[in-house]
Amino acid sequence: MSPTTLMILISSLATGTIITLSSYHWLLAWIGLEINTLAIIPIISKQHHPRSTEAATKYFLTQAAASALILFSSTVNAWETGTWNILSMTNPQANILLTMALAMKLGLAPTHFWLPEVLQGSTMKTALIISTWQKLAPTALMFLTINNLxxxxxxxxxxxxxxxxxxxxxxxxxxxxxxxxxxxxxxxxxxxxxxxxxxxxxxxxxxxxxxxxxxxxxxxxxxxxxxxxxxxxxxxxxxxxxxxxxxxxxxxxxxxxxxxxxxxxxxxxxxxxxxxxxxxxxxxxxxxxxxxxxxxxxxxxxxxxxxxxxxxxxxxxxxxxxxxxxxxxxxxxxxxxxxxxxxx
Incomplete structure (x- = not known):
């Protein structure tokens, strides 16, 4: 991978996390998570090896499902309350969906199955990014909504x-x-x-x-x-x-x-x-x-x-x-x- 491409991907990775950390609107938080996911996929699969391709596919499917669940839970809450503010998650059903989505994003049990497989298919440096930086955005959303979970x-x-x-x-x-x-x-x-x-x-x-x-x-x-x-x-x-x-x-x-x-x-x-x-x-x-x-x-x-x-x-x-x-x-x-x- 060329240094320019790698720099763009790492910048996108950082940008996605920062957007989620600084957002107050659910759509903005979702956009940040999506940028984050799309930036890490090429980094995981850059080895051109079947194992890394498999890891990238598993990571993409899991994170896409979790992001869709976050969007669905925020939509349910907005339908009920009329607001898209992250701090106003008051619908109980939406909160349960959000908890499961954040657990899937973080790799919490019982939605943890993707994490060992993805890390094993990645390089050590990529595994380091997935284990550390990629935990910041979902944890920030958990921090913001913790009073309602x-x-x-x-x-x-x-x-x-x-x-x-x-x-x-x-x-x-x-x-x-x-x-x-x-x-x-x-x-x-x-x-x-x-x-x-x-x-x-x-x-x-x-x-x-x-x-x-x-x-x-x-x-x-x-x-x-x-x-x-x-x-x-x-x-x-x-x-x-x-x-x-x-x-x-x-x-x-x-x-x-x-x-x-x-x-x-x-x-x-x-x-x-x-x-x-x-x-x-x-x-x-x-x-x-x-x-x-x-x-x-x-x-x-x-x-x-x-x-x-x-x-x-x-x-x-x-x-x-x-x-x-x-x-x-x-x-x-x-x-x-x-x-x-x-x-x-």
Whole structure:
């Protein structure tokens, strides 16, 4: 793909998201989502491989169906109330349709089936965009309409997503599929806290994006695509191997690291709202995700591949460490002490 074409597509991608973020009219928000979808399709399918074509087709069909559902729900609400304002979604049926559409856009269970397949058919960089940037616009719409959405449906979706995200990742050997199930689980936490505390929801989204970006950049640098590839990542760069381990543990939500912060706040808020059972179930389902994060940590830092080259380092490839990795890494591992400042 030529640099000019890629620049146009990335600009369109950013423009679509910004239009949705800044809109107050449902048609404008829908236009932003459509621009976003149409811009990412060529980026997914640029490999000219049957797998990437399949991924692009699945992504297009799912996102088109979700956009149509958003348009239908807003039309139903406009028919009932006479307004197209995003903040005036008062029709219960329209709100249920909107919740399902946003869940499909985000990859929340039970409409999560497209996400692992699309990520597996994409390149690592494209998978990074789908896992991070593409979550901003639907989350913004959820943020704007959260006062009218059903808390019971969101809590059920959140619990289902954390369960499926943990369970589905256990059986995977492909790192992109593991990151897809990780995304489903993290978005489950976001959906669970959304009806109660939107500021914790935004904080969780920011930390999730930072950790996922850091993890994908580390995998891109070491050229790792399967669990077996992580066993030789130390030959590329021992420093990145250590940082990958810390990022994985942070994704799992272990206490000294940044990933513990949103889970801690969410469990505290759920307990305050007398949803103790929900908090307990969420904490238990996160153990499933923690298992495959720990398995990846183990293969990355504590095992040697049976076919390790006789030389100590990969002499043929000098890793080009991304500057973005040096920015996202401290944020994805070391911001837990800043918790009091973030809650002001």
């Amino acid at each position: 059903s808390p019971k449906i969101l809590l059920t979706m959140g619990l289902l997503s954390t369960t499926i995200g943990g369970w589905g990742g256990l059986n995977q050997t492909q790192l992109r599929k593991i990151m897809a199930y990780s995304s489903i689980a993290h978005l489950g936490w976001i959906a669970a806290i959304a009806p109660m505390m939107t500021n914790i929801m935004i904080l969780n989204l920011m930390i999730y994006i930072t950790m996922t970006t850091s993890m994908f950049l580390a995998l891109i640098t070491t050229q790792s695509k399967t669990i077996q590839d992580t066993t030789t990542s130390w030959t590329s760069s021992p420093t990145i191997t250590i940082t990958t381990m810390l990022t994985l543990l942070s994704l799992g939500g272990l206490p000294p690291l940044s990933g513990f912060l949103p889970k801690w706040l969410i469990l505290e808020e759920l307990t305050t709202q007398n949803l103790t059972l929900m908090a307990t179930l969420l904490a238990m389902t996160s153990l499933l995700s923690l298992f495959f994060y720990l398995r990846l940590t183990y293969t990355t830092t504590l095992t040697l591949s049976p076919n390790t080259p006789p030389i100590k380092h990969k002499w043929r490839f000098k890793p080009k460490t991304s500057k973005l990795l040096t920015i996202t890494l401290p944020a994805s591992t070391m911001i837990l002490p800043l918790t009091p400042m973030m809650l002001l």
